[in-house]
Amino acid sequence: MANIKSQKKRILTNAKSQERNKMVRAEIRTRVKAALAEGDPTGEAARAAVKRIDSAASKGIIHKNTAARKKSRLVKQLQSSAS
Template identity: 50%
Template sequence: MANIKSQKKRNKQNEANRLRNRVVRGSTRTAVAKARTAVVEKQENSEELVLKAIIALDKAAQKGIIHKNNAARKKSHLMKKLAASKQG
């Protein structure tokens, strides 16, 4: 446990930020997982789910919850899978 006043405050801030970020990260993961399964199973609404996942990734990257390159990589993989499922 911290003894310094500023460190106690920083610990409280870190915990609050962790809980806030956790919600966004979890919903982003869910959106990506739903989009992935929709593309693999070739569902009708797969494009819509991919777009929702991309929006969620962009928002998470914009808020600094995930790195922008991480978001870009995941978006790229999703779009590749979507394009491949449309061709084949």
């Protein structure tokens, strides 16, 4: 454990943001699974998944290239299953 007061506070705030980020990543996985279960590329579940991925990327929770890759793979899977 750190001796410096500001570092102790930093450790606590990092833990809080880590928990929030973990919840967002879990939500992204859940929404992607729901979109795949629905199977419609233009459906509500697919739109919600893409929206959540974009939101996480804009907040810096996931990298923008990771978000682009996830969206690309999702749409590709949805289009192949719809055909």
